[in-house]
Amino acid sequence: MYKAIDKQTPALEKYIDQLVKEGSFKTEEIDEMKTRVWNILEENYAKSKDYRATSKEWMTSSWPGFKSPAELATEILPPFPTGAAKETLKHIGETISSYPPGFKIHSNLARIMKARAKTIETDSNIDWATAEGLAFGTLLLEGKHVRLSGQDVERGTFSHRHAVLHDQETDRLHVPLKNVGHGQAAFSIHNSSLSEYGVLGFELGYSLVNPNSLVLWEAQFGDFANNAQCIIDQFVASGEKKWLQRTGLTMLLPHGYDGQGPEHSSARIERYLQMCDDNPNHFPSEEKLSRQHQDCNMQVVYCSTPANYFHALRRQIYRDFRKPLVAFNSKLLLRHPMARSSLEEMSGDTHFRRFIPETEEDKLTSAEKVKKHIFCTGQVYYALVKAREQNKIDDVAISRVEQLNPFPYDHIRDYADKFPNAEIVWCQEEPLNMGAWAHVEPRLRTSLRETQSHAGKEIRYAGREPSASVATGNKKVHLAEEYAFLSEALTGEVRKPSDVVGGVPVF
Known part of the structure; x- marks a missing residue:
């Protein structure tokens, strides 16, 4: 194959012959063009020996007025409110x-x-x-x-x-x-x-x-x-x-x-x-x-x-x-x-909330008597709140991690101590091997290490069992799984509902 290739006329020479025969270029013009390009290459090769690249040359756009990666690594930039009039x-x-x-x-x-x-x-x-x-x-x-x-x-x-x-x-x-x-x-x-x-x-x-x-x-x-x-x-x-x-x-x-x-x-x-x-x-x-x-x-x-x-x-x-x-x-x-x-x-000076803690409006018992503090993210929060209300539970607090990354370490630290005697629970609707659990578990542990009342405590998981499939696709099985992890999160054990009222289990 290599011998056969060596016998071939190079594509550039074929193309030059065609251009000259059809009168598009003269041989002298093509030689001049070749010399010009070769000189550009030689000149820049010589310059490359002493050249030092800058990070700006990697960027698609210089973005005037914005901080460069180097500046971001050394400065602390203020957050801005994102509310509107x-x-x-x-x-x-x-x-x-x-x-x-x-x-x-x-x-x-x-x-x-x-x-x-x-x-x-x-x-x-x-x-x-x-x-x-x-x-x-x-x-x-x-x-x-x-x-x-x-x-x-x-x-x-x-x-x-x-x-x-x-x-x-x-x-x-x-x-x-x-x-x-x-x-x-x-x-x-x-x-x-x-x-x-x-x-x-x-x-x-x-x-x-x-x-x-x-x-x-x-x-x-x-x-x-x-x-x-x-x-x-x-x-x-x-x-x-x-x-x-x-x-x-x-x-x-x-x-x-x-x-x-x-x-x-x-x-x-x-x-x-x-x-x-x-x-x-x-x-x-x-x-x-x-x-x-x-x-x-x-x-x-x-x-x-x-x-x-x-x-x-x-x-x-x-x-x-x-x-x-x-x-x-x-x-x-x-x-x-x-x-x-x-x-x-x-509106006004409002901004994104990385973490939304339990509030006094939720009519819990006194903070010292709260037995469980559930952390969760996304839509499962509303399922937990409705089940808590339906079952008249007043000793379980529920807080939301709205931003999973960067993780709100400081908010977890500051609000966990609000319920000093509570067991810490992470609840999710995804299976154990999916969802946010693998990400939040070590970060929750690290945050709790900085608290007055929860350092060294274990974090209990409440969610679906490990699964190869993302979801069952069977409504009856889906609801049984949901009722199971809701009861486990709120009561500490899996309980079969005695009734279901408006789609909400009664344990």
Whole structure:
């Protein structure tokens, strides 16, 4: 084979002969071009011997005004409030719940828009999609470009977003967020094909160019990110460490156990947490606590309120640096009557809450008599609260870890001592070998080591048993598993319900 190749005329020579024969170039012109290129190569080779590269040359864009990785490693940057003016929120709320006169939308959608408008008017019961729209709208008015892509993102896979409206008679389109105010930034929302690897890769590249754009990609179901795992592993989780490529890319992953099939139940929280790079065995110093977000490779949140989701999105833009955000959004909480927020929680000096502790409003017994303090994240919180209420339990406190990475070590330390005699429990709806347990267990232990009353205590797990499959897919089995871990979390043992009232077990 090598002898046969040696006998071939090189492709360049063949091409030169063709160009000369057809009269496109003269031989002298080609020789001159060859000499010029060769001299460029020789000159730069000579320079390379004394050349010292700088980190800036690795960056896709220099991002003027933003802190470099080197500066982030030495400075402590202040956090900024992410609330917006209430008048602005009301204006945007009215805009995203209305449409032009004569525009004929579907009758079911008309009812949804009317209900959305009422929540804005009454400043209460604001749901997930409305809070998201308020976050997008405020950023647009503040001159920040917002871009969202993914399968069925215009409507929302679970028929909740409705960012693009269709006239039922003319098929004319109306995008409310393109009409929030004069001089607003561009709003781009696009349904994509089932090509997660390609689409997420494109959005990652888009996010590298302009830090003042909120760039989001949403998986139709959380597990759809499987097909983009290469992008996540090699570029989202490790791009800054490997190549100094900073990004504020936001990934929205639907998650939650609702008794449906395995592939649509979980966004594989455990995979993302496994790629987080802090040391779980060392409690951060005060300086390290103040710069956790600067030092982390990416943020992972599983919010339980629309307001916290609102702040998580706006926080992506209102910083002097950028970090990837993986946001798990519960499908159940999109319409859950308890998962509601007010404009008050999104206005003024409000901000994202990394940890939401049990409050006095929950009518517990005295703090000293609380027997169990349950920590959890996401939608399982509401199942626990409803079961606690249904069973008239007043000696169990329930607190929410809203941000799984960077982990809120300081909040766990500060609030665990509020219930000094309580057993510490972690409750999750995922199986033992999945979910957040492997990530939070050593970090909870490290945090409790700093407390007055819980140092050295064991942390009890309450959740599904280990499983090869994400979920059973059988509703009856699913509920039996749920009732089991709820009773174990609240009472300390697995109890079969004596009754089920409104979907809530009575032990």
